[in-house]
Amino acid sequence: MSYRISFRTVVAALALACCLASSTRAMAKIKVVASLTDLGSIAAAVGGDQVEVKTIARPQSDPHHVEVLPSYMVSVSKARLYLKVGLMLDQWADQIIDGSRNNKVEILDCSAHIIPLEVPTTRVDGRQGDVHPNGNPHYWLDPRNGGIVARDIAAALGRIDPAHEVEFRQRAETFAKECEDSRVDGVARIAALPNRTMITYHASWVYFAEAVAMEVPGHVEPVPGIPPTGGHLQELVDLIRQRQIPVLLQEPYYSQDAPEFLARQTGIRVIKASPSCDSAQPDSYLAHFNKLIAEIVGS
Ligand SMILES: [Zn+2]
Ligand SMILES: [Zn+2]
Structure with a gap:
């Protein structure tokens, strides 16, 4: 008995395989956790459909002082990327990351390429209560810094998911342009x-x-x-x-x-x-x- 697979069957099978593969990819989104909604929003703009973003600090509460909850550690335990504000603002994030026991999570300090303002010229005595010992950490409120952070997030996402690297970069450039338009x-x-x-x-x-x-x-x-x-x-x-x-x-x-x-x-x-x-x-x-x-x- 001869058995011949038609071209039509092959095409249908390929289409199904392709469909399954893309839905598998869609399910395997890069899980990102951000200390603040601001970094989370930028990550969502850059990551698009490829990311699933969670955030820690509530926007109506003081970002300097965040109570570390076990549920935050659970979120980070599943994450591939953690976005820190840095400049000593979210030291509480270290406790969450340590508690998550996730040794695969990449930590991106989003202040890395920011030019910090109000950097103290003398050593700050912590007992004075100054919560900005390394300079002012509220840099995300300048949209130009939003653009800088977007590019850093795109680079980090591109390392995690090289197949979408170009899309991440393009979205970061678009986002940076929108930031500058809003600022102007x-x-x-x-x-x-x-x-x-x-x-x-x-x-x-x-x-x-x-x-x-x-x-x-x-x-x-x-x-x-x-x-x-x-x-x-x-x-x-x-x-x-x-x-x-x-x-x-x-x-x-x-x-x-x-x-x-x-x-x-x-x-x-x-x-x-x-x-x-x-x-x-x-x-x-x-x-x-x-x-x-x-x-x-x-x-
Ligand atoms: Zn005074
Ligand atoms: Zn502050």
């Missing part, structure tokens, strides 16, 4: 303001301010991580009046007492805003930046 738009909108100064509670916004040519002449905290004294608040009242500073940016996880006092004394407008974006969705990072600009210009 933000600069123009801020430039139209009569007064481009603001007070911020914590020094979360120095990169943001630099990105859009704003000036931050004072912080509610006299030293990062240290609550204000009455004397410092009085200095701020004088400063706000003297320079007619219109806006105070306050992170949602600090006490409202000092901002409310300053608002009563000077009429300064308090904007409550998290330094982190809402989620690890790919568009969340830039939506957060654009929303900050809109709130500052009051539209």
